[in-house]
Amino acid sequence: MEIKAPDLGVDSAEVSEIMVEVGDVIAKDDNIILIESDKASVEVPSSAAGKVTKINVAVGDQVSEGMVLIELENDAESDTDSQDTSQTTDEESKEVPVADKQNEPQSPQQEEKQNDTKAAESNDSKPTKKSGVATTHALPDLGVDEAEVSEIMVSEGDMVSADQSILLIESDKASVEVPAPQAGRIEKILVKAGDMVANGQDFIIIVSNDVAAGNDAADTSDVQEASTSKQAAASEPQTQTTGEPKQAPVKSVSVTNNVAASKSDSKLTESQVNAKSAEVYAGPAVRKLARQLGVDITQVNGSALNDRILKEDLFAHVKSSMNTKSTAPASGTAVRSSLPSLPDMSNTEIWGETETQDLTRLQKVSIPQLNYNTYLPQVTQFDLSDITETEKLRGELKGGMKAEGIGLTILAFIVKATAYALTQHPRFNSHLSDDNTQVILRKSVNMGIAVATDDGLIVPVIKNAQDKGIKQIAIEIGELAVKARDKKLSTKDLQGASFTISSQGILGGTAFTPLVNWPQVGILGASEATMHPHWNASKQTFEPRLMLPLSLSYDHRVINGADAAVFTRYVATLLADPRRILL
Incomplete structure (x- = not known):
């Protein structure tokens, strides 16, 4: 009898594990092979019972619907033998006198079974306990x-x-x-x-x-009765019947850092990861995620059958690597710092007095995301924008908007100018694909705005900023800032950003290097605007101009230096004269 592959939900999938061997006797619906596609792992059950006589696939084969997986020998003959044996046993049992059965010595297991039966009959006579839903x-x-x-x-x-x-x-x-x-x-x-x-x-x-x-009350009496019964049974000698199946011990999944096995301080290349992970039991989707995170998959403990590695195991490994203080640099994990553990600072003669402060919950959650920046080849482009005329326009408008309860800051102009620039330079509004072969361009500009709070930095998002005017953007900036400081932001307010702006406003500083927020490919920093002397060629004299420092950090895998310089200057030009956006 041939057992064929059912509808797998995909055109083809890879055989990841064969769960039976030739000679095995299996029942209907017993799992026979494990197959994996890019998105899922599926255990294929047998559609019939019998003895395995042939296995037609091997680990690594691609299978599709209708392909013969294994061949079975019909177990009808064995069923007949079983029925004959059962009938003979029944006839023999009928010939035993009842008196002999009663006087026949019983094993401790039989006595315990009879006691359980009597207890169950006794319980049936009790009022039924009220059961909750x-x-x-x-x-x-x-x-x-x-x-x-x-x-x-x-x-x-x-x-x-x-x-x-x-x-x-x-x-x-x-x-x-x-x-x-x-x-x-x-x-x-x-x-x-x-x-x-x-x-x-x-x-x-x-x-x-x-x-x-x-x-609760009924459960308490049941527990007491069960405890008394167990104590009585414990006083009898216990014997173990070797013919009974033993329960397999529960496997304890332990995720360790395997620091001692690490031999390199740098992230493994894709070819190195593939070479080392050839013998690891993991599906294509899990291996792809490991390459994306830069995790050495050979250092991950699998929790599935036969130590197969799941995506959850990768995440647990990364989390464990973050929380474990290692004595040597860990290798191949996505969140390590490549630094040894801190020295013992208990000696005050050397280190002086110290104080330990817990990070806020927001800071702890942000650390894994920030660690991704370790693996982004980031470059920062600096420029200056002459916002003298824009600041005059803002001064003319802010009084009327303030009367409406709207705070008009220069950030609203920066958001509008940057959103427009991203529509003209869509590569800055994109993401790099997992396999590093494609760029995913975003058709809408969801602008992340970095906001400083007492608990740390948080980045709410203005959706579809390219379609909104400066007034609407100013309104949303104010609303998001208040919600952020009052801890009332929802998760939807924080997701979906395609680009980020980090403005230091009046905090000071001439320039800085903002970190790209993966999976985005760019972030624009704005420092405090200050007056600079600027040469006016037509008047042949210097004149004071209000200059805004811009700092554009970008992922060099997607954006080259020339494009970054052009984009930064384009944003600076739009900020100098916002009327250009109307063109």
Whole structure:
């Protein structure tokens, strides 16, 4: 009998593991092979029972729907033998006198089984305990595709009220507390700290308040009875029947940094990663993610069957590398700093007095994102924009807008000019593909605006900035800034940026090097505008002009120096005379 591949959902997929061998006797629906595509791993079950006589595929083969995977020997004959044996056994059992059976010595296992049966019959005569309805609840819309469970604020068995915070979810730029969807007792928590979760994923089971209290009392008596029964059974001699199947020990997944195995302080190249990971059990999508993160996949522990590495294992490895203080530089991880551990600073004669301060939650969440900058070849282009006339225009407009409750700052002009420049130079409004072979151009300009708060830097986003006027942009800048400082930004306010502006305003400084916010390819920094002497050729004299320093950092893999110089000068020209945007 031939077992063929079912509809796989894709044209073809790779055989990642063969779960049976020739000679194995399998049942219907037993898994026989594991196949993987770029997006998923699927275990293919057998459509019939029998003995495996031939395996027609090998690990690494590409299979498609209808392809013969294995061949089985029909087990009808073995079924017949089994039936004959069963009938003989039944006949023999009928011939044994009842009295003999009663007087026959019993094993401890048989006695225990009879005791359990009697206990069950006794329990049937008791009033039925009131059982509550346990409701499984799914996560609400998080505003992002996935986020990490940072903290679980409750435990199983706790009583919670509706809207009580029970879970803390963190993405790259924000923390969100998930409230309890109803009041009651927590029956089971389906996620754990460090898990990556998505919208609509089941995360908790809660028993409603009206039945939780009643069940607690009944559960207590059941536990006492079960405890008494177990103590009585424990006093009897225990024997182990070697013929019974043993339960396999639960595998403990331990993610370690493997620092001692590291031999290089630099990020592995793609060819080096591919060469070292040839023997690692991981699918194409996982290997692709490892190359993107710069992770040495041979140092990652797999948690799936046969130590297969999942995407979650990569994320856990990266997180562990961040949190573990190593005695030597780690190799091939996406978030290490290539620095040794701090020296022991307990000796005050050498180091003096020290004080430890915890980072804010926002700062901790930002660290993984900032570490990506280590692997971006960044260059910064500097320029000056003469905003003397633009500042005069702002002075004429700000009084009227202030009466409307709108604060008109130079940042609104910078956002508008930069958004227009990005439509004319779309390569700066793009992302580099994972395989480094394509540039993904964004058709809309979602402008990230860096805002300093007491907890750290946060970057809310103005959507479709290219379609908005300076007044509307000024309104949204003010609203986002207030929400950021009051910690009322939603995750949707923080996602989707295609380019970022970081303005130091009146903080001082002549220029700085802003860090590109991956996966973006550019960021524009603006420092404090100051008066400079400028030569007027027509008047043959110097005159004071208000000059705004601009600092453009860019990903050199996507943008070259000449294009960066042209773009920065174009933004400077638009800021000097915003009327050009109308053309």
